[in-house]
Amino acid sequence: MSFSKAGHEVRRGPLLILLIVVLAGFVAAPLAPWLCRSLGATRGGALLALVPLTLCATLAAIGPEALAGRGIFEAHPWVSGLGVGLDLRLDGLALVFALLITGIGSLVVLYAGAYLGDPGQAGRFLLFLLAFMASMLGVVLADGVITLFVFWELTSVTSWLLIGFDHEKAESRRAALQALLVTALGGVALLAGLLLLGAAGGSMRLSELEGARSAILSSGLYEAILVLVLLGAATKSAQFPFHFWLPNAMAAPTPASAYLHSSTMVKAGVYLLARLSPTLGATELFTLTVTSLGAATFVLGAVLAAPQTKLKRLLAYSTVSSLGLLVMLLGVGTQAAVVAAGAYLVAHALFKAALFLVAGAVDHETGERDVEKLGGLRSAMPITAAAAGLAALSMAGIPPLLGFVAKEVVYEAALPAPGGVLVIGLSVVANALLLLVAFESGVRPFVGALRETPRKPHEAPAALSVGPVLLGAAGLALGMAPALASSLFVDGFVASVHGEAPGKPLSFWHGFTPALGLSALTVVIGLAAVALRATLRRAGRNLAAAARFGPERAWDALWSALLSIARAQTDLLQGRRLRHGLALTALASGAFVVSGLLAGGLRLPPIDVVSAPLAEWALGGLLVLGCVAALLARTALAAVAVLGIIGTLVTLVFARFSAPDLAVTQFVIETLTVILFVLVLFHLPNYARLSRPSTRLRDGLLATSFGVVMTLLALSVGSLRRDDSITRFLAAESVPGGHGRNVVNVILVDFRALDTLGEITVLGVAAVGAFALLKLRPRG
């Protein structure tokens, strides 16, 4: 690593430029529904596309400054009480991502307005999309650990809104919830990992943590940090075994798929790994786990992609595969591998976004999304076909497109890597399958004879073709001038991730190298796969059927188990019968008291039967007798009469033990209660025994034990140590502070006046409710 403490060069950004870049999308988002309603969807989308476009231009303008030193830094106060600031940083790595997010973002926003057409739908969609874009910019520009996490979670939430955009469809809701849960669970792991990282490295800034690498590696927390961070990255970037949510997320409208699931959101995990590579990377553990995770996903994605026939599913699985490749390259971590990751990142973002947008345009103009039913569209949609062709050639790695240049450096990086032969072999097979996917999604719909489609095909409107054309052309231009790709994107990326910018720029011609041979081999195998695609598809279908028993099945089982447990627990504790819950509550509180007595926290005093005065014996004895009478009462009226007597006895207890206010209140209330009971019981003549004797016996035993336990509690409360500071405060402050001599009254109307207000509210609500129940009747 070339970054030493000595080279700690901090540049303050001009004004608040990074903050503005992050917040602009959040500010523009709420305007989207209004703009689309007043201008129409297409024009609203076009106008809103200026927001990301402006941001893209701004980032390009400050880019050279960001690349010059360690980047542009900004620190804004945020949650000062917790020591959390909104720390932002724009360096080479952040710049590549930010340019892709805003550049592709502006094309997608323009496209989405026209694609959705309906102003209401488009407004809502662009609201979510712009909020998502801003969250994503926050992720890549974050320097603070907490800042990173907050924006990371915001991308999960906004993408949930986008995937579930067609919320009337159960399939969309399910896909959205699945994506949210998988990525949010990963987010929780990531939070834990980031906090441990901050603790181990002694800083909450990613830029400072890079300098604390040795402290982190020797802290003993390294393994835990790595596993937790990897969980966050793997769920977000759909790595095996969490890859299943991404193809399901194709329930989103196509512009969202093009944006979230090709160029941006799913790349957040890749970004995270790249960002933390200088801090956590280049250890044996990192190399082994990250490389194998990526390689497994790379191959699995390609194998699952090949048999698909739906345009978006083809592209989704191939995206899983490409993400795996990027993760694998970051795992290898050599400079050549990081160069390859940077080049492939840009190439993939360009061709995949273009292919998704083409898929959307084809669906939009023909009403068909199955590649087996599409063909010959080149004459009806020549512009779209040209853009699709460019993107597909780039994806297939055919010269002179950027995809070819990227694949060359991938092979160059993989050749000397540990386990090179295996990695190379797998890469050739996976790349050949991706060539098949590129053919199926970008070429096949446009060649051959024109097929019958639900709608008569015609060229897509300008707003739908600008994006694919520009993205396809960019892949061509950068492929023909790879040095430009180096200086614009890759050099800064490599400098941030690996420490040193590569000595030589990317080039188109490397001579007759082994990498060129591998490229040629890939094309040959890929073309063979295209020729044999019908056979391959049959074989692949069986595989896809087997894959249904994979992690998604496990996830579904986990999910339904969670729901069953919740349901069972609710049935047990709050079931259909009140008395079951009540009995459980009594048992649980009884158990608490008994455990308190057994553990010694509650102690029974020596029982002194003799010295209690006769008055107490009389009061207590009458109360017990009253209870027995209430239980034996044969009519409700008798039971109510007993309740009245009990109330009077309680009044006497209050009066005897120095509580005149309680005595008065209890007496008045008891009288009212008895009157109410009598009024209601007048209409309820029966007081029948409803339960069986065995049930009564069981309840009687439970109630008796509960009574005994409560008696023990009442006897032992004297052993509780009480904090009487509140009482002493009340005793001292009642007259000077509350201007009242009756301390209980002062508490109610002064010290705890708000409680009394609440009490009055309860009375008022009960009175209104009772009145409504008695006097208001439904009509008819």
Next chain:
Amino acid sequence: MAPILAIAIGALFGTGLYLMLRRSLVKLVLGLSFLAHGANLLIFGVGGLVEGHPPIVAEGETVLVPPYADPLPQALILTAIVISFAVTAFALVLVYRARESLGSDDLDDLGGTRT
């Protein structure tokens, strides 16, 4: 606390629980009242039972002079008495309406009703 009062508190709690476990709605509401009495007396006992010294500041003094009964539990109980009255009153009206609309005060009969 005098043992006989502790026994009375236990009896109130036990009676309240037994009545609340019945199927009859009226018994449920009655049981709630018994339980409320038991709880109030228990809190009262936790405060310590003092005879003849209500928490009222004597003329000529500015603070309560010990010994005095703890005013804090008394204030809590006062609130509890009033609120349990509100709850009981509302519950009674509900029982009345349930009986009027559904013709029953058996909780098990109310389970499957849809009106």
